[in-house]
Amino acid sequence: MTWNNKTVDELHDLLVKKEISAVELTKATIEDIQSREAAVDAFLSINEDKALAQAAALDQKGIDADNVMAGIPLAVKDNISTKGILTTAASKMLYNYEPIFDATAVAQAYAKDMIVIGKTNMDEFAMGGSNENSAFKPTKNAWDQTKVPGGSSGGSAAAVAAGQVRLSLGSDTGGSIRQPAAFNGIVGIKPTYGTVSRFGLIAFGSSLDQIGPFSQTVKENAQLLNVIAGHDKRDATSTAHEIADFTSKIGQDIKDLKIALxxxxxxxxxxxxxxxxxLKAAKHLESLGAIIEEVSLPHSKYGVAVYYIVASSEASSNLQRFDGIRYGFRAEDATNLEEIYVKTRSQGFGEEVKRRIMLGTFSLSSGYYDAYFKKAGQVRTLIIQDFEKVFADYDLILGPTAPTVAYGLGTQSHDPVAMYLADLLTIPVNLAGLPGISIPAGFVEGLPVGLQLIGPKYSEETVYQVAAAFEATTDYHKQQPVIFGGDK
Incomplete structure (x- = not known):
């Protein structure tokens, strides 16, 4: 029996009343994962023994009626550190790496008695938009297994959409939570930069990366963000901004809120x-009382170019640590120290990762730094200023999450530029450090379309308020793929 068709609140109620035990819920979740895994390939590892042991201990202790997340299974993207659980970042380079510590986000989930059920597939080192860059296997879209699930958090998104788990964690550097959420017809948010600690997240672009939650509904998303958000002294970029209850505005009407398009x-x-x-979704928000007006973000057209200089430059620096010396993969045919470095990195990294390292190294090199990295930083400031001008007059911005619905597996993997351009709507949000959410807004040819809502820094409560108002008055989130018992 599946329990993943019930919300977290409903599951919590059943656990508190002892109509279901944490062990029963965990076993049912593992069965859901295993029964659908051949179709979607969302997981790289399942934490069965430890999860069941944790659930048994929780049953013995008793479910805290005031802790809505107690006993709820959670899937975690494989670039987020989990103590004693294989954490590969979907790379040959880390094929055997078991961390000795938990990421702060994972530790906070454990502190709320959540059960880490397994690690999800992704594009290698979070570099990609289709989940085809994993060193181990491509994940498939929950709605159509011939389509991509989006990337880089494709495994986390597909697992929720397919009903393998109710909740999961991903990371978003240029759209890696929102785009897979859109392609799989679920809810995914990239919080304000610094809201969730990056401690224990395998770094890609340090000024861009942010951990965030996937869920079936807006409220569950806010509930999970409540768990993982907060200041962390181990992360120098963690904000000291006081974290509110992200569910606090859910249910409030949106009359007279100004939303820019x-x-x-x-x-x-x-x-x-x-x-x-x-446009139909915008009209619907207008019918709920919101004021929708067209605006301009003139420098957003430079976002993709800026992002691939900044992110690749930061990646080339961050990935220097993977050298075959301390942990992970080491080339066996190396005969001296230089060959260990060169052959390990040549054999251990995939093509997309090597492409971005080379692009970043070039952008930072002597003679090119001013022309590329410095210039990208200056244009990034212009993009930030565009947002600030709009938010001086508007509460939120709306638009599509992705320019298309999910495309076919293998159709863009040969063309990295086409893949990069698919992130043109999500990238500016990361460059400016803003919160952005994707929610289901309809279907095109049977595939989900995501609506993106963007707010000023630390406006997650308002983002969730509008997202929840849209969700409450539409039924897109209730429609499920065939693999999860739906008829589409």
Whole structure:
């Protein structure tokens, strides 16, 4: 029997009343994972023995009626450190790495008695938008197994959409939570930069990376963000901003809230049917009392170029630590120290990772730094200023999450530039450190379309308020793929 068709609140009620035990819920979740895994390939490892032992101890202790997350299974993206559980970042380079510590986000989940059920597949070192760059296997879209699930957190998104788990964690550097959420018809948020500690997240782009939750509904997403958010002295970029209850505005009406619709987000490159779906969603928000007006974010067109210089430069620095000396993969045919470095990195990294390391190294090199990295930083400031001007007059920004619905496996993997351009709507949010959510907004040819809502820094409560108002008055989130008992 599956329990993943019930919300966290419903599951909590059953656990408190002892109509189901934590062990029973954990066993049922493991069965859901195993029965659907051949179809979606969302997981790299299942934490069965430790999860069942933790659940048994929790049953013995008793479920805290005031702790809604007690006993709830959680899937974790494989670039987030989990003590004693294989953490590979979907790379050959870390094929055998078992961390000796938990990421802060994972530790906070454990502190709320959540049960880490397994680690999910991803693009290697979070570099990619389709989940085809994993060193181990590609994950499939929950709605159509011939389509990509999005990336880089494709495994975490597909696992929730397919009903393998109710909740999961991903990371978002340029859209890696929101785009897979859109492609799989679920809820995913990239919080304000610094809201969730990056301690224990295997670094890609340190000024961009942020951990965030996936869920079936908006409220569950906010409930999980409540668990993982907070200041962490072990992360120098962690914010000291006081964290509110992210569910606090859910249920409030959105009358007179001003929402901006940037003309650049509905222009060239956006699929006409996706555009039509988003305009319909905007009309729906207007019917709920929101004020929708067109604005301009003129520098957003430079976002992709800026991102691939900044992110690749930071990646080239962060990935220097993977050298075959301390842990992970080491080339067997190396005969001296230089060959250990060169052959280990040549054999251990995939093509996309090597491409980005080379791009970043070039951008930071003597003679090119000013032309590329410095210039990208200056244009990043202009993108931030564009957002600030809009938020001086508006509460939120809306637009599509991705320019298209999920595309076919293998159709873009040969063209990295086309893959990069697919992130043009999500990247500016990371460059500016803003919160952005993707929620289900409709379907095009049977595949989900994501609506992206963007707020100023630390406005997650308002983002969730509007997202929940849309969700409560539509039924897109209730529609499930065939693999999860739906009819689509």
């Amino acid at each position: 940037p003309k650049e987000y509905m222009g060239e490159g956006i699929d006409p049917q996706v555009k039509e779906t988003i």
